[in-house]
Amino acid sequence: MRTRLFISLGVAAFLLWHAFEQFSMQAGGIAGVFAIVWFVFALLVVGGNLSALLHERHKKKSGTIDTRTVLESRKAVQTQGRRLRA
Secondary structure, three states, X not given: OHHHHHHHHXXXXXXXXXXXXXXXXXXXXXXXXXXXXXXXXXXXXXXHHHHHHHHHHHHHHHOOOOHHHHHHHHHHHHHHHHHHHO
């Protein structure tokens, strides 16, 4: 998962760098609106990937349990209980 986040972050940073040269935020009309909205969404992508990287690092340090593991174990216990009752 960490590799995917780094790749996504790198691609988003490259697209921001490339788009910064291409788009003009001072342009009037729909071109200017498109450039601003595009940059906002691109910054949200970068922020989301950074947040996921930091959250993953924090999760490893604190030793939290993945919720999917807990839910899967609960389902296993429930299905075993049903088998014993039948």
